[in-house]
Amino acid sequence: MNELKTTFSSGCSSCGLQRICFPTGLMRTDIMRLDSIVERTPKVTKGQYLYKAGQTFETLFAIKAGAVKAFNITQQGEEQILGFYLPGDVIGMDGLQDLMHQCNVVALESTTVCLLPFDQLERLALQIPALNHQLLCLMSRGLNDGRIHSEILSKRNADQRVAYFVWYLSRRFLSRGYKHTEFRFGVLHREVAMFLGLTPETFSRILSKLMELNIVAWRRKDIQILDMAALARLADEKVLSLPDVLDVKQA
Amino acid sequence: MNELKTTFSSGCSSCGLQRICFPTGLMRTDIMRLDSIVERTPKVTKGQYLYKAGQTFETLFAIKAGAVKAFNITQQGEEQILGFYLPGDVIGMDGLQDLMHQCNVVALESTTVCLLPFDQLERLALQIPALNHQLLCLMSRGLNDGRIHSEILSKRNADQRVAYFVWYLSRRFLSRGYKHTEFRFGVLHREVAMFLGLTPETFSRILSKLMELNIVAWRRKDIQILDMAALARLADEKVLSLPDVLDVKQA
DNA sequence: CGTGAGGTTGACTTCGGTCAACGTTTGTGG
DNA sequence: CCACAAACGTTGACCGAAGTCAACCTCACG
Numbered sequence: 001m002n003e004l005k006t007t008f009s010s011g012c013s014s015c016g017l018q019r020i021c022f023p024t025g026l027m028r029t030d031i032m033r034l035d036s037i038v039e040r041t042p043k044v045t046k047g048q049y050l051y052k053a054g055q056t057f058e059t060l061f062a063i064k065a066g067a068v069k070a071f072n073i074t075q076q077g078e079e080q081i082l083g084f085y086l087p088g089d090v091i092g093m094d095g096l097q098d099l100m101h102q103c104n105v106v107a108l109e110s111t112t113v114c115l116l117p118f119d120q121l122e123r124l125a126l127q128i129p130a131l132n133h134q135l136l137c138l139m140s141r142g143l144n145d146g147r148i149h150s151e152i153l154s155k156r157n158a159d160q161r162v163a164y165f166v167w168y169l170s171r172r173f174l175s176r177g178y179k180h181t182e183f184r185f186g187v188l189h190r191e192v193a194m195f196l197g198l199t200p201e202t203f204s205r206i207l208s209k210l211m212e213l214n215i216v217a218w219r220r221k222d223i224q225i226l227d228m229a230a231l232a233r234l235a236d237e238k239v240l241s242l243p244d245v246l247d248v249k250q251a
Numbered sequence: 252m253n254e255l256k257t258t259f260s261s262g263c264s265s266c267g268l269q270r271i272c273f274p275t276g277l278m279r280t281d282i283m284r285l286d287s288i289v290e291r292t293p294k295v296t297k298g299q300y301l302y303k304a305g306q307t308f309e310t311l312f313a314i315k316a317g318a319v320k321a322f323n324i325t326q327q328g329e330e331q332i333l334g335f336y337l338p339g340d341v342i343g344m345d346g347l348q349d350l351m352h353q354c355n356v357v358a359l360e361s362t363t364v365c366l367l368p369f370d371q372l373e374r375l376a377l378q379i380p381a382l383n384h385q386l387l388c389l390m391s392r393g394l395n396d397g398r399i400h401s402e403i404l405s406k407r408n409a410d411q412r413v414a415y416f417v418w419y420l421s422r423r424f425l426s427r428g429y430k431h432t433e434f435r436f437g438v439l440h441r442e443v444a445m446f447l448g449l450t451p452e453t454f455s456r457i458l459s460k461l462m463e464l465n466i467v468a469w470r471r472k473d474i475q476i477l478d479m480a481a482l483a484r485l486a487d488e489k490v491l492s493l494p495d496v497l498d499v500k501q502a
Numbered sequence: 503c504g505t506g507a508g509g510t511t512g513a514c515t516t517c518g519g520t521c522a523a524c525g526t527t528t529g530t531g532g
Numbered sequence: 533c534c535a536c537a538a539a540c541g542t543t544g545a546c547c548g549a550a551g552t553c554a555a556c557c558t559c560a561c562g
Contacts (some may be wrong), residue, residue, distance in 0.1 A: 072398070074406050075487055082398060094398065096391035102398065122384065126377055133373065139390035140347035146397025147323070147333055147345065147353065153404035154448035155325050158518065189541065197405035202518055204542055220527080220541095236326055409550065440509065453550055455510055471509095471559085503562100510557070517551090525542070532535090 033124060034131065038062075039115040050091070050105040050113060057095025059115045063087050066111025067186060070094075071194075072103045081195035083145065084108070084187060088176055090116070093139055109186040153197045161196040162206040163234035166216050170225055181225045281379045288375060289313075290366040301342070301356040301364060308346025310366045314338050317362025320442060321345075323354045332446035334396065335359070335438060339427055341367070344390055360437040404448045412447040413457045414485035417467050421476055432476045 039059075044050065050061050050068060063085055070082040070091065082103055085091050095101040096118070125132035152161055174180035193203035210216040215231050217224040225231055290310075295301065301312050301319060314336055321333040321342065333354055336342055346352040347369070376383035403412055425431035444454035461467040466482050468475040476482055 072402065074402065076406075078406060080402050080406055082401065093387075093391055094394055097388055097395055102395050122380075122387070126380055126383060129373075129377055132377060132383065135387065136344075136373070136390065137348055139387065139394065140344055143345055143390065143393045143397060144348055144353050146394060146401065149401050150333065150397065150404060151323065151325065151331050153401060154445075155327075155329060155331055188539095194405075199519055200541075201520080201543085205518095208542075439507095450551055451509075452511085452552080456550095459510075505562090506560095508557105508559085510555100512555085513553090515550105515552075517549095518547105519549090520547075521545090523542100523544085525540100527540075528538090530535100530537090532533105 033128070034121075037117060037120040037124060039117065040064075041113055041115060044107045044111045044113060046107055046109050046111075048107050050107070051095070051101045052104045053101055055095075055101045057092070057099045057101055057118065059117045060090055060092040060121065061105070062090045062114040062116060064112040064114055066113075067108045068105050068111055068113075069108055069187065069191060070103050070105045079191075079194055081191055083149070084185075084191075084195070086172055086176065090138055092116075092118075093142060158196075158198055158202050159206055159209070160235060161198060162203060162210065163215075163231055164236075165192060165196055166210075166218070166223065166225065167228075167231050167235045169223070170228070170231075181228065183223055184221050185223055186221045281382060284375060284379070285372075285382065288368060288371040290368065291315075292364055292366060295319075295358045295362045295364060297358055297360050297362075299358050301358070302346070302352045303355045304352055306346075306352045308343070308350045308352055308369065310368045311341055311343040311372065312356070313341045313365040313367060315363040315365055317364075318359045318437060319356050319362055319364075320359055320438065321354050321356045322445075330442075330445055332442055334400070334446070335436075335442075337423055337427065341389055343367075343369075344393060409447075409449055409453050410457055410460070411486060412449065413454060413461065414466075414482055415487075416443060416447055417461075417469070417474065417476065418479075418482050418486045420474070421479070421482075432479065434474055435472050436474055437472045 044066070051057075053072060065087050068085050068091070070085065072080045072082060074080055085105075091105060092101070094103055121135070125135055152164060156164065169185060170180045170183075173183045189203055189207070190200045193200045196203070207216070207218050210231075211218070213227075213230070215225075215227045215234070217226060295317070304323060316338050319336050319342070321336065323331045323333060325331055336356075342356060343352070345354055372386070376386055403415060407415065420436060421431045421434075424434045440454055440458070441451045444451045447454070458467070458469050461482075462469070464478075464481070466476075466478045466485070468477060
């Protein structure tokens with residue numbers, strides 16, 4: 001499909017590097033040095049790939065604006081969604097192990113990213129201990145995200161998965177300083193369903209229940225959380241907590 | 252429960268550090284320096300913890316001999332198995348993100364590990380680029396393992412999961428130079444089932460089928476692979492490929 | 503030899519998948 | 533700017549894979 005054309009224009013300190021710069025607070029001079037190796041791409045349009053499985057690993061990608069999804073195609077041609085990434089996230093580390101990317105990443109909407117050429121980043125990190133530490137932390141976070149995803153898939157029922165996803169999404173928007181009770185998330189229901197190990201039909205049914213119960217309103221790309229407490233309760237609790245809406249009406 | 256008593260005795264270059272030393276081949280002097288920060292524990296007995304969720308993150312653990320499992324307890328008190336680790340594996344990176352371990356790791360049998368105090372390792376890695384690179388690769392591998400686990404959980408049916416697990420286990424033994432068609436794996440069926448997102452009953456039923464079909468013999472802790480080709484086929488293929496044994500008899 | 507944890511097997515239930523029909527939105531070209 | 537097509541989403545009826553519950557077996561170990 002449409003590959004990412006890398007028409008570079010450099011410089012982008014406030015770019016998408018929150019995750020790398022802020023947590024431990026690099027020195028201003030360090031940030032400038034980091035800045036100097038960063039390559040900004042003009043814009044990635046919806047449907048463009050940041051990378052594909054099998055491609056040589058060369059750079060990490062820091063997302064500045066927009067959203068992307070990471071996915072794999074299974075041997076049977078099914079799409080397995082691995083995650084959605086928002087501004088501030090850094091991706092691409094999957095490729096380091098074999099110097100070859102292990103999954104595909106595609107823009108869900110118009111997206112801006114910064115390229116972090118890995119060999120340069122690695123060399124710089126050796127000179128800036130805090131930067132190196134941040135890199136390691138970033139990967140540790142990735143490990144833990146995977147752990148949580150596995151937990152969702154192996155221990156929660158469909159209701160809880162959907163509730164958890166909405167709740168988690170809200171948290172992510174919150175942590176980035178966006179409104180967290182009402183936001184836009186430009187991803188197909190099908191994709192969220194796949195991410196959660198569900199079918200689109202099941203996902204749709206559960207969204208309907210959540211809307212009927214006035215907990216969440218998710219129409220097309222617009223998501224509203226009407227009852228955060230109920231949502232959090234659903235996301236965490238074991239037994240299928242969502243009554244069939246039919247039952248609610250009967251009661 | 253029984254915590255790991257760290258009665259240190261240092262020195263252990265050939266210890267459990269294959270994953271750190273060998274892939275890129277550190278210099279002999281570098282290995283000696285790495286060696287100097289490694290702390291070997293005398294022995295961890297079955298049931299002892301390497302670490303628990305919530306504990307302060309201080310060291311990585313390289314497994315020299317034996318086997319451990321990583322797991323979490325969900326809010327509902329269920330055990331979620333995250334993985335099994337064998338000699339050569341290095342674990343503990345989950346704790347880096349918050350300087351606090353995110354899961355529990357317990358010995359499945361008598362196990363020998365090396366402690367790699369992380370602050371020292373990190374400092375050393377800054378001086379030995381190849382070591383730093385290995386650390387990053389190690390984490391990349393962890394990310395990819397998580398990805399595969401998610402794929403198992405979200406895309407494969409019970410038959411495929413079990414087949415995949417046996418096949419994968421065999422590969423791991425092979426890659427460590429052990430016999431890979433006949434080996435011992437001291438883990439409860441219950442634990443493997445949980446790892447695969449199944450119940451012990453389902454796991455048992457599928458093992459019975461695999462034994463009836465003369466593909467795998469897994470009694471107690473002893474595993475034999477009788478038909479590797481069939482196993483690999485099962486592990487990879489989409490549709491439920493295992494006929495009910497009853498059907499086989501009827502045919 | 504008895505006990506208890508682990509494993510197996512069967513009968514039954516159920517959650518979520520499948521299939522199919524029908525809405526609804528989006529986007530494109532006449 | 534409208535019309536139409538195609539992709540996306542929703543809903544219902546049905547089905548089946550795996551979970552649950554319960555009984556029983558067996559093996560390791562004191």
